Amino acid sequence: MTSPLALSDRARTHVRTFGSEQQPVLVVDDVLADLSLVRGIAARHSFRPIGPHYPGIRAAVSERVVMPLADPLTALLTEIFALDRAPHYAECFLSVVTKGGGDLAPIQRLPHFDGTERGRIAVLLYLGDTETHGTGFYRQRSTGFESVTADRFAAYEKALRDGVAEHGLPVGYIGEGNALFDRIFAVRGRANRLIAYRGNTLHCAALPEGFAPDADPRRGRLTLNLFLSA
Template structure:
């Protein structure tokens, strides 16, 4: 692995960028091609998902998490659950819900981690991190969640609903960091950080795992 630690934004949230993340990434793609339980994702993810192999989750918890304390603090030593999903964006911009057009946080718990593992090349964009202009928040905790949501409602009334996937700074958000995709690159960050994939605003997407925007999204929790 080739890991580089970053501190992003005014609130100095940790971000770890790891190249050569998995020893045999092509095997992950090959496994995905044998799966038949690909379904529309629940929640806010704008696309398709299927479970990643259980051994991948064990790798994250047993081999990766113990070495993350220097970047994310001692709390990561208590991470005990891994949810891992193959993911492909498939929703056209015109069909997005309002919340899918905005940066999001996965969970309002800075002690839990999210990982995006790219099984595609840089032509599919990357991932960006954002500051909410009205509140100055770059991450959301339980005590911030209500004022953030209330301020966001006011923002939308003032500026109108955004159109399509977010791909940079807007009247509501300032982009504070952007990391391009690279095959077998992983981004590791706190679940509470505001972020969004850099998704092109296309009317149709390449849904072939060998050529499309194919990733594994993982969430490590307590």
């Protein structure tokens, strides 16, 4: 039986680059053959908070379940991100944002990165209906960094500490930026759209001003977050 997460024959791919580092982003539209079926399956999962970084609740998804989505894209991902080998499953979650801007922990008010390894690839599938709930990518103003590698980490961390000490934290989601970070690119969260990008790029959920979270996976900002390693 074909997996509900199998890549659709109608899927359309294109590649964008952004910023002074010319970081690539793979965008795939019309990813799933039956989006409503996958939403229904997602709604039956048990969600809970996992870790301090994500502003919401998550449910783990196994390699067996999710890789029918990623396997057809591995050759393209290897080429786009100049990987030494094909990427493999690291972890995966269904995720629902449940925090409004005023409820965020300090670490959730800033762009983040998923690791310093160039071979860590983030794959994000938008399952909700709200196109305004996308993903933004950022540049640290004081260093000019758009990604954080191992050799940049110490300088990035020092600049972040110094910047927060001088300017404070954003009051909510960072949006288009602040004194510390400038948003340099954004992808709209169109339903049934997948994006893939290097996990060491500075990124954050791009949510509209006045965003009102909904913890119900059938109505809230529901995404599938897959992490690959090469």
